[in-house]
Amino acid sequence: MLGEYRIEGRGAAEIAASVERAVGAGELAPGELLPPMRELAARLGVNPNTVAAAYRTLRERGVIETAGRRGSRIRPRPATTGREELRVEVPAGGRDLSTGNPDPELLPRLAPALAAAAEEGDRRPVLYGDDPLDADLVRIARAELDADGVPAGPLTVTSGSLDAIERILLAHLKPGDAVAVEDPGWGSLLDLIPALGLRTVPVGLDDDGPRVDDLRRALESGARALIVTDRAQNPTGASVTATRARALRAVLRDHPRTLLVEDDHGHGIVGLPPHPLAGVTRHWAFVRSVAKAYGPDLRLAVVAGDVVTVDRVRGRQRLGPGWVSLLLQRAVVRLWTQGAVDREAVAKAYGARRDALVDALAERGVAAHGRSGMNVWVPVPDETGAVARLVRSGWAVAPGARFRLASPPGIRLTVSTLTPQDIAPLADAVAAAVRPSPARVYG
Secondary structure, three states, X not given: XXXXXXXXXXXXXXXXXXXXXXXXXXXXXXXXXOOOHHHHHHHHOOOHHHHHHHHHHHHXXXXXXXXXXXXXXXXXXXXXXXXXXXXXXXXXOOEEXXXXXXXXXXXXXXXXXXXXXXXXXXXXXXXXXXXXXXXXXXXXXXXXXXXXXXXXXXXXXXXXXXXHHHHHHHHHOOOOOEEEEEEOOOHXXXXXXXXXXXEEEXXXXXXXXXXXXXXXXXXXXXXXXXXXXXXXXXXXXXXXXXXXXXXXXXXXXXXOOOEEEEEOOOOOOOOOOOOOOOOOOOEEEEEEEOHHHHOOOOOOEEEEEOHHHHHHHHHHHHOXXXXXXXXXHHHHHHHHHOOOOOHHHHHHHXXXXXXXXXXXXXXXXXXXXXXXXXXXXXXXXXXXXXXXXXXXXXXXXXXXXXXXXXXXXXXXXXXXXXXXXXXXXXXXXXXXXXXXXXXXXXX
């Protein structure tokens, strides 16, 4: 228990900080058991209630987890060690397919839109107390949401999808609550949830979205929220079909108190229509960001939701950043109204690259998933070995550990910058990398 590290402190904050420092420095490893509260209190000469308060703080921050009589231990993936650190070095002269970035050639030029928005800002400076939402942005976004079947409700704007999801979860949940998430799923989200003191409950998925039975089990086990990616699911490319959406809504209808959060980050890069689940639970939010189609540096997402959820998100936002820059909102409006992105052409470009790779892998006997978006997911028997062999072949891919909770190993390949000439050599390299190494015979 703890090895050589000694927890220090007299107050709850000092004790919690001592543990967090050790976790950040690697002196306390994931899974390491902490002393029972009374034992640590006696060692430090403090009241057991002080240690209990320190442990509670650590749980709320996602640093430790408690399993009843089995005690408290460092989380397997504490919030201080993000999944983004699971990176692969790109070999000299190699190609990086690990980032999840869009193709820069398919992104619009931002200078004209930003300059026009700045000129408008010079004419009408934004001041404290002004409406934090651009009226044109709200009008255009609401019309598109209506066309896609998202229920009526107020809108707000946040600094990207992850910012929106964090604010929505904090608006309704308390530390210790469980959140049902896709597995494999978005690595940043899987880091965020324990950082908020919440628990993840994995929900398996296939090409058509979350599995119905898995969702039912998650909600029946006590999950208070569900986060679903409607299209271009990261990392698998899954897209919720109309049939799957009906089945998922039926499950949610039996659990109307579930907080439903839908992430439609694929808007603008996916040809498949969304099939929203919203409308059958009391509290819901539908998040649509502009990052993938217009550029990751445009930190803006539109959030539709029920009145209570949107009001709470707005209220908390007012006490923090206040609002998302109107300069940025107006620039996005110009990008939208001037057709800066040919959404159909972008969706076709990503689809052609993705389908070409999936088909080439199938020809080589390798199963792969990529129904929508810019990523392809390849299940592998040996994740570490596959990644290493691909690096040696000149291809850097994302290890599946960045995206998994309980699902089997895999690797993610971002296809956004692939050319037709890349497909065959990449498929050959993947096919060679995923096959188990031949057994050695010693005689």
